[in-house]
Amino acid sequence: MHSTRVRLLIILAAILTPLFLANAGPQQQDACRSYLQSPRQKLVIEPGEGVKAAWSEERRKLIAQLNAMIAPDMKAPKSVIIMLEAKGMDAYHVSHYPDGHEIHVPYQFELKGAKKHPIHSAAILAHEYGHGILAENLNLNDRFKSALALLVKPGRALKRGDRFADYLKWDSLRNEATQIVQKAQTLSDARTARAAVTTDPNDAELAATDAELKKLEARLKEIETEMDSLKVDGDEVFEMLGAFHEFFADVVAVVFYNDPKVIWRGLYSPKLEYVGMSPQEEREMFKSFTLRRFDKNVRIRDFSEEEIHVALTPVRTYAWDHYLNNPLYRAHKSKILKTVFDSIVDEVIERGKTPNITPSPAVQNQRLIDRLDANFAKLKESLALPTNQSRPKSKSRAENVH
Numbered sequence: 001m002h003s004t005r006v007r008l009l010i011i012l013a014a015i016l017t018p019l020f021l022a023n024a025g026p027q028q029q030d031a032c033r034s035y036l037q038s039p040r041q042k043l044v045i046e047p048g049e050g051v052k053a054a055w056s057e058e059r060r061k062l063i064a065q066l067n068a069m070i071a072p073d074m075k076a077p078k079s080v081i082i083m084l085e086a087k088g089m090d091a092y093h094v095s096h097y098p099d100g101h102e103i104h105v106p107y108q109f110e111l112k113g114a115k116k117h118p119i120h121s122a123a124i125l126a127h128e129y130g131h132g133i134l135a136e137n138l139n140l141n142d143r144f145k146s147a148l149a150l151l152v153k154p155g156r157a158l159k160r161g162d163r164f165a166d167y168l169k170w171d172s173l174r175n176e177a178t179q180i181v182q183k184a185q186t187l188s189d190a191r192t193a194r195a196a197v198t199t200d201p202n203d204a205e206l207a208a209t210d211a212e213l214k215k216l217e218a219r220l221k222e223i224e225t226e227m228d229s230l231k232v233d234g235d236e237v238f239e240m241l242g243a244f245h246e247f248f249a250d251v252v253a254v255v256f257y258n259d260p261k262v263i264w265r266g267l268y269s270p271k272l273e274y275v276g277m278s279p280q281e282e283r284e285m286f287k288s289f290t291l292r293r294f295d296k297n298v299r300i301r302d303f304s305e306e307e308i309h310v311a312l313t314p315v316r317t318y319a320w321d322h323y324l325n326n327p328l329y330r331a332h333k334s335k336i337l338k339t340v341f342d343s344i345v346d347e348v349i350e351r352g353k354t355p356n357i358t359p360s361p362a363v364q365n366q367r368l369i370d371r372l373d374a375n376f377a378k379l380k381e382s383l384a385l386p387t388n389q390s391r392p393k394s395k396s397r398a399e400n401v402h
């Protein structure tokens with residue numbers, strides 16, 4: 001393997017962010033697409049094999065409801081394509097330069113021995129769409145753009161120019177590379193399976209797979225050259241934003257459903273079996289689901305998880321208890337999301353002023369909590385609400401049943 005490719009693959013290994021381990025990639029069909037045209041958004045839902053029209057319609061309605069929730073303080077992504085598979089275990093969002101959003105999600109999560117009710121993958125779609133909402137609004141935010149432009153080029157103090165656009169291009173290429181690596185893994189697994197059952201050295205299926213793998217490798221090399229030419233030093237920023245992204249995307253789903261466990265419910269099943277995983281790896285996987293809950297009290301001082309999906313877990317429960325589930329704010333979902341968004345932007349800007357933009361997990365959590373406290377205090381003032389209203393306690397929280 002070439003060293004450049006190794007480097008890219010190492011980078012990519014850290015950013016593969018499907019909710020589950022990668023499985024078979026999405027297979028798109030040329031079935032009809034459903035469009036929702038509105039003055040502010042182009043939404044395309046592309047159904048995979050076996051996806052019923054009613055299922056696409058359900059998901060289209062969900063996006064419309066999410067758009068209604070985030071308005072007027074947050075903008076909906078302008079251009080979104082949703083690849084809706086009938087069944088599967090993968091869900092992810094990727095941004096395309098300059099402002100496209102692509103979401104892959106199954107209508108029903110299915111893994112060996114476990115099928116989830118489709119209601120749960122609705123919450124997962126809400127999460128993926130939350131990534132799109134955050135990306136869109138960050139890219140419209142001048143304070144964020146200025147801060148990021150300074151962070152992503154070596155030397156940091158060079159002229160600003162269009163460095164932010166370079167970062168977005170870099171990010172888009174990185175997303176494409178991630179998809180290629182996933183696809184290559186799927187093809188490589190298929191090749192191994194085929195090689196085990198054929199003795200024909202000229203087997204047509206093997207030859208076709210090899211040709212496809214070669215194409216992917218060539219594109220991966222091109223991508224690396226393009227990424228290098230942008231001279232963007234984006235890895236650290238990408239990692240930092242990744243943790244904010246996963247937190248915000250979960251907040252969108254949790255606020256929409258008013259359910260602190262909605263993501264965990266979407267991921268966990270007692271029947272799940274992980275093919276090829278050791279018991280230790282299974283335990284780690286289940287723990288990573290549990291840490292997505294917004295009702296788990298985790299002590300910040302002891303917290304050391306760095307993986308982006310769970311790096312901000314202590315903030316989750318704090319935010320739920322103090323703000324997301326607080327009767328003072330609950331009726332103002334758009335403002336809640338905007339306040340969480342502002343807190344993230346403030347924190348990105350402050351982190352950019354420090355030599356180490358990725359402090360320890362404990363510090364990261366405490367700092368974001370401080371930003372939330374400051375910004376929700378401002379929101380409270382702007383809503384002209386009384387200051388002595390009591391906060392809800394975790395234990396009195398009502399459970400939502402889907």
Ligand SMILES: [Zn+2]
Nearest residue numbers: 127131246249
């Ligand atoms: Zn995510």
